[in-house]
Amino acid sequence: MKKILVATDYSESAGNAVQYGVSLANHFGSLLSLVSAVEEPYSAAAGALVDIKDHIREEAMTTMGKVKEEVTPQLRNGATIDTHTVDGDPGPTITRVAKAKGYDLIVMGTKGSTAARELFTGSVANSVIKNSKLPVLAVPQQVAFHDFKRIVLSVDERPLASADVLRPLLDLVRAYKAELIVYHGDVDGDKKGYDPQLPTYLSGVNHRFEVRSGDTDKISTGIQKAVKLHSADLLCMIYHDHGFFGRLFNESTVSKVVFDSSVPLLVLQD
The missing domain is CATH 3.40.50.620 (HUPs)
Structure with missing residues (x-):
């Protein structure tokens, strides 16, 4: 398990996923990649659309940079970390990137949703689980980190x-x-x-x-x-x-x- 992708939007649930990713990377000496998918924003004006998208991407990179600074001192056993933003709908994009870049595991946060319970494809996590050929670790928002005993x-x-x-x-x-x-x-x-x-x-x-x-x-x-x-x-x-x-x-x-x-x-x- 040498390459671990943590899909994140930097919600509370995503933060929990990062902590589990760090633990796994430390146990296996893995590359830990923080990946944020930037969706196409809704806008009537093409120029405004580009500006908004660039702003979202810059915010994502800034936030991931801060998380990288926090996480780096926690890494051991040869584990390393990098960050990426990719354009596209989160579910299909995370699946595509994980396959193309040869990751061994996808880690992502989940939030409960009544509507999503009724429709398997109604969440990013379920979309990735359904369409990816890789193992997926889904971390609930309310779960604090614990070692796997x-x-x-x-x-x-x-x-x-x-x-x-x-x-x-x-x-x-x-x-x-x-x-x-x-x-x-x-x-x-x-x-x-x-x-x-x-x-x-x-x-x-x-x-x-x-x-x-x-x-x-x-x-x-x-x-x-x-x-x-x-x-x-x-x-x-x-x-x-x-x-x-x-x-x-x-x-x-x-x-x-x-x-x-x-x-x-x-x-x-x-």
């Missing part, structure tokens, strides 16, 4: 494409010397359980399994209960891009957890 991995019945899907999570578990709790809610009662390869994939890290019966309409509630029960510092979920109907179901569950989570959420891409 206990992590809950929520899994369903679908098999993973390969062990590589879990590699970012396993890197975190090892780097933070965390305990991993694998939670599976048996929502349909068929007792098929999780991917039988999981124990093999997780060999070599401190982990244990927990299977509970559940209700199809309460998947996100069951996940949050597991997080609270185990006093987890991080929740991890897997976004499956397997088939239209399976994807819709997966999007709905991940979306609810993104906005309701009481801890940072790491979304892995399958």
Whole structure:
């Protein structure tokens, strides 16, 4: 995990994301990039449009410069930091930049929104999770920084494409010397359980399994209960891009957890 992108608009939620980015960069000796997407402002006059956009970009660079000054003394283990502004709608732009520049992880803040809970594409975080092929760490606005000591991995019945899907999570578990709790809610009662390869994939890290019966309409509630029960510092979920109907179901569950989570959420891409 040598290149970490922190997407920021410098709201309170973005500030929390920066702190998690710093911690990760320090553990892995990473390049930490602060990236701000500058959207096209609404204006009737073309000249005014250019002036406004330039002003927004200058403000973003100034703010990021101040954050860089604050963060630099906190870096260790060979970690470094740089800053960038890019033009475009934040969701697609962050996704494009992360892919083009070869980042290993995207970190971003989230804010709860009733409307966005109903529409998976209704937020920047959900847009990035849905369209990026990279792992995304979504940090809720209200969450103060904590080291990852206990992590809950929520899994369903679908098999993973390969062990590589879990590699970012396993890197975190090892780097933070965390305990991993694998939670599976048996929502349909068929007792098929999780991917039988999981124990093999997780060999070599401190982990244990927990299977509970559940209700199809309460998947996100069951996940949050597991997080609270185990006093987890991080929740991890897997976004499956397997088939239209399976994807819709997966999007709905991940979306609810993104906005309701009481801890940072790491979304892995399958």
